[in-house]
Amino acid sequence: MAFIRKKQQEQRLQLYSKERKIRGSLKICSKSVIFEPDAISQPIIKIPLRDCIKIGKHGENGANRHFAMAKSGGISLIFSQVYFIKEHNIVAPYKIERGKMEYVFELDVSGKVEDVVETLLQLHRASCLDKLGDQTAMITAILQSRLARTSFDKNRFQSVSEKLHMECKAEMVTPLVTNPGHVCITDTNLYFQPLNGYPKPVVQITLQDVRRIYKRRHGLMPLGLEVFCTEDDLCSDIYLKFYEPQDRDDIYFYIATYLEHHVAERTAESYTLQWQRGHLSNRQYLLHLNNLADRSCNDLSQYPVFPWIISDYCSSELDLSNPGTFRDLSKPVGALNKERLERLLTRYQEMPEPKFMYGSHYSSPGYVLFYLVRIAPEYMLCLQNGRFDNADRMFNSIAETWKNCLDGATDFKELIPEFYGDDVSFLVNSLKLDLGKRQGGQMVDDVELPPWARSPEDFLQKSKDALESTYVSEHLHEWIDLVFGYKQKGSDAVGAHNVFHPLTYEGGVDLNSIEDPNEKVAMLTQILEFGQTPKQLFVTPHPRRITSKFRSLSQTSSYNASTADSPVSPGEESFEDLTEESKTLAWNNITKLQLHEQHKIHKEAVTGIAVSCNGSSVFTTSQDSTLKMFSKESKMLQRSISFSNMALSSCLLLPGDATVISSSWDNNVYFYSIAFGRCQDTLMGHDDAVSKICWHDDRLYSASWDSTVKVWSGVPAEMTGTKRHQFDVLAELEHDVSVDTISLNAASTLLVSGTKEGTVTIWDLTTATILHQIPCHSGTVCDTAFSPDSRHVLSTGEDGCLNVIDVQTGMLISSMASDEPQRCFIWDGNSVLSGSQSGELLVWDLLGGKISERIQGHTGAVTCIWMNEQCSSIITGGEDRQIMFWKLQY
Secondary structure, eight states: OEEEEEEOGGGHHHHHTTOOOEEEEEEEOSSEEEEEESSTTSOEEEEEGGGEEEEEETTGGGTTGGGTTSOTTEEEEEEEEEEEESGGGOOOSOEEEEEEEEEEEEESSGGGHHHHHHHHHHHHHHHTOSSHHHHHHHHHHHHHHHHHTOOOOGGGOSOTTOOEEEEEEEEEEETTEEEEEEEEEESSEEEEEETTOOSOSOEEEEGGGOOEEEEEEETTEEEEEEEESSSSOSSOSEEEEESSHHHHHHHHHHHHHHOTTOOTTOOHHHHHHHHHTTSSOHHHHHHHHHHHTTOOTTOGGGOOOBOOOBOOOSOSSOOTTOGGGBOOTTSOGGGSSHHHHHHHHHHHHHSOSSOOSOSSOSOOHHHHHHHHTTTOHHHHHHHTTTOOOOGGGSSOBHHHHHHHHHHOSSOOOOBOGGGGSSOOGGGSOTTOOOOOBOTTSOBOOSOBOOTTOSSHHHHHHHHHHHHTSHHHHHHHHHHHHHHTSTTSSHHHHHHTTOOOOGGGSTTSSOGGGOOOHHHHHHHHHHHHHHOOOOOOOOSSOOOOOOOTTTTTGGGSSSTTOOOOOOOOOHHHHHHHHHHHHHHHHHHHTGGGEEEEEEEEOOSSOEEEEEEOTTSOEEEEEETTSEEEEEETTTTEEEEEEESSSSOEEEEEEOTTSOEEEEEETTSEEEEEETTTTEEEEEEEOOSSOEEEEEEETTEEEEEETTSEEEEEEOOOSOOOSSOOOOOEEEEEEEOSSOEEEEEEOTTSSEEEEEETTSEEEEEETTTTEEEEEEEOOSSOEEEEEEOTTSSEEEEEETTSEEEEEETTTOOEEEEEEOSSOEEEEEEOSSEEEEEETTSOEEEEETTTTEEEEEEOOOSSOEEEEEEOTTSOEEEEEETTSEEEEEEEOO
């Protein structure tokens, strides 16, 4: 705390008799001295250090003799200019007083006077240097010197039993201000102790409360760390900027490792799956993407960016069923007006390299404070040297702002998250700020709302409804491509008319390569004030959201076909709904799986399982080269068939349950007639072992170690008599290496294959061409399968990873790891039941990103798994030569 005595030297005698004391807090900042009185009626006083004429200890060398009544131990500042802020606690433009003045500060602790004076003199010398780079360098040196002389006060620990893990220097970041101090992490808490004890002596966060942590780019450098104790809040609990990247990385690693159930820095793709399947709203997903792209509410140069959604601000009613109500999300704001775009493109063509289409950005500190001036007026005053903007340029009207973004020559700004939140404060002048008078004579007050909004609350609610509407859900991926995705840079950005100034992009300039400190500071200042493009999160087209319009992809006749809703009778619909309901119920209770019975029927590992429609007969193949038929009712082995002395790799039952097909390591596929009890036919179709077979609509699909997948016709469902069949190759899908697994989508229009080298390939069977090829595993792909709606492919590999791929774009949208290979699995699109190398069955919650349950099963690897259509019965086979029957108990 400090007292302040004021005396203007030109009128010493007159003011001496009126001398007064004001109690408050003295803050020494890098370029100014700020005195904040305890009495809120008194103004905050800001003295720029560059305007100081003399700084010294009061009474020293006979100076300040006119303050004979002042105690020794005061600090004297003689200066030529002072700012008065928030006089009578009213936020208003700063008042400036000029002329030679002297203030005396008396500290509560007189022993600190010499240290404070020395610091002020150092900072004063820095502020008087001609070049900004030299100023910054000297201020940094002074700060580091002070930090080096102090350390974290261990008496601030919450408990005497806490164990110190690490301590380092850092700054706490808030909008427009960073506060230096010491970071300390223990076995239970994260602490930050500000050097100046402001805003409080120590900030403490319990590690158990942390839910999310993000590494941040701060000032274009990898030095930031932001900690959240909530899942969905916009603002974090603390944002720290470190002086060394290694310190940041060490703290991050310790927190991420400590948190038992914390998924450290989730990828954008992991949220994409949740968003696609409706478990995250559009707003939540955009917040997560902003977080992952270094956007933070604590950094105005990288504030979260949200899109303009609505384009109709004139109608009395908002029609969210009309596509014309919405902005075209496939175009940046600058390309929405065709005439303006043509002018910009003409200038772009004539521009020398490096070219850019837009002279301003869609997000910058100025734009953020333009929207938030009514709730953060002090930030605008600070940013604009103590003044509000011109009244006609303020955020006066939603419709006006939208029109200016459409027509203005240099206005291309997007929105901020507050437009889709619950707090109306930024739209209402509840602080009764004097924001000026417009040319028409009206005062700037609340933001003028469109006719369709009855109140600020109604405006926000309708904006949220628009953001979550079907139209936006179907098109939001197009805007994500522009701002966070593949249209952000390169030729795709040029084609989308989405090219901004090179300095706005991550990596657009290497500050470390600039040796001149003044040039470096000037460049950084320019970048931070102009605005920054978010970190690029996606380099391939972003998947679209699954809405009812696109949910029936699996029902289409080919991959690119569009479907209309087919009319069904109420009876059919209710039966289908009932089936879906039972499946959903089963998967919701998949963790309650219980072993019903088990039988050892083979001499080697079981490789395949097929079950008759009535569930009574179970057919299995094994590496012992046999196909066996097991009766579930009598619990007896009924048949054992051997086609050769080579291992069998898989089996399936043809419709009608009359024929079993088995694939073999002897390069052949065998057709076994159950009725006749013998091999009806043999397909000698490959040059190496056949690893997996699938069947649909009289077509057989066979995968082989000879690097091919072949599609065969002429496979009848009923193979009666002794006639041998003519098998014709319809297609041959070439791979570079051995193919270990294949799977079909529900309509058999798509096939996915997995190879020995870890590549997953999605094929369009209507054209026998590759849609996507994704090298997503290190080592063999063990199993692959489409989701029931054909939107996604799941693959497991020897590397222990479960990978989810979006079928439309080929993007890897989720990857989860286990500590052992997952050899086989079944899934419903959200949850997975996998068989592991150790013999356990694992239940995975893909949307939650965690393993929900571990169920003890086989004594060796689980090698194959089967589930009935109702999802109520499961059979597994393993290396322990057993088949196990499982039931859901709920």
